[in-house]
Amino acid sequence: MDKVKEELLSLFDGMLPKVGSFKRKTYQGVFEQAYEKYKGVISDISALCEGKTEEERMQVIEELSDVLPSHAYDRLKTVPKMKRERTSIDYNMNMVVYIVPVLTYTKEENCERLAARMIERWNEKKMNSLTLSISSYETIAGGFKSGLCYITTAVCRYQGKRDDCYELMMLRRYRDTYLLSSSEGRRLVEEYYDTAPYLVKVLEMCRDVSWIYEQLYRNYLSICVSYIEEKKYEECKRVYIDMVQGLQEKYLYN
Numbered sequence: 001m002d003k004v005k006e007e008l009l010s011l012f013d014g015m016l017p018k019v020g021s022f023k024r025k026t027y028q029g030v031f032e033q034a035y036e037k038y039k040g041v042i043s044d045i046s047a048l049c050e051g052k053t054e055e056e057r058m059q060v061i062e063e064l065s066d067v068l069p070s071h072a073y074d075r076l077k078t079v080p081k082m083k084r085e086r087t088s089i090d091y092n093m094n095m096v097v098y099i100v101p102v103l104t105y106t107k108e109e110n111c112e113r114l115a116a117r118m119i120e121r122w123n124e125k126k127m128n129s130l131t132l133s134i135s136s137y138e139t140i141a142g143g144f145k146s147g148l149c150y151i152t153t154a155v156c157r158y159q160g161k162r163d164d165c166y167e168l169m170m171l172r173r174y175r176d177t178y179l180l181s182s183s184e185g186r187r188l189v190e191e192y193y194d195t196a197p198y199l200v201k202v203l204e205m206c207r208d209v210s211w212i213y214e215q216l217y218r219n220y221l222s223i224c225v226s227y228i229e230e231k232k233y234e235e236c237k238r239v240y241i242d243m244v245q246g247l248q249e250k251y252l253y254n
Contacts, residue, residue, distance in 0.1 A: 130205035
């Protein structure tokens with residue numbers, strides 16, 4: 001038991017400095033290196049639960065599930081108040097993009113149950129106003145392929161729309177045929193590849209995420225689509241830039 005606890009702490013502390021590497025070009029490589037380095041914790045958790053009754057397995061999971069929430073909570077108390085909110089968001093991101101995806105990568109049943117319970121215990125600590133949910137490497141890595149439409153994809157998903165819905169198809173076509181045809185447009189797309197996935201992960205932790213996405217659709221994305229329909233491509237670009245910059249200032253840089 002003590003060995004597994006130390007492995008979990010090592011995983012958390014080791015990956016925390018990598019939160020800044022949550023970008024399209026770096027995430028896959030960083031995650032793969034992390035998995036190779038820390039995958040022993042998966043087999044050790046499995047071995048710890050092997051041969052035990054269901055009740056005994058749940059006791060193991062319950063004890064392990066509080067290791068990282070308590071560690072992060074205690075560590076956060078030592079951070080100066082001015083930096084505490086930013087640091088707590090980094091802790092959340094570490095859990096969502098590295099810790100939980102590593103633990104659930106092989107779909108090992110006990111590790112998946114531990115990850116789910118760990119998130120519950122984490123949210124109970126209320127280190128900030130954000131709420132964690134279960135995540136996986138496949139979902140995160142796949143999301144990077146959406147590029148400029150990453151935020152739009154998240155908004156449309158919350159509205160129950162398909163991946164080939166009208167709004168997504170229009171914005172993807174706009175990205176591929178207009179933005180990527182110029183050096184400035186390519187730079188813009190490249191910047192969004194790096195910032196949009198992080199933004200979406202933070203937004204998904206907000207309790208009022210549905211309201212936020214509805215406002216994004218009404219005040220920005222629907223307007224972008226209208227501009228594309230009217231072939232007002234520069235106007236569309238300005239609206240999208242305003243949306244992303246506003247999100248960065250509110251949820252990223254504060």
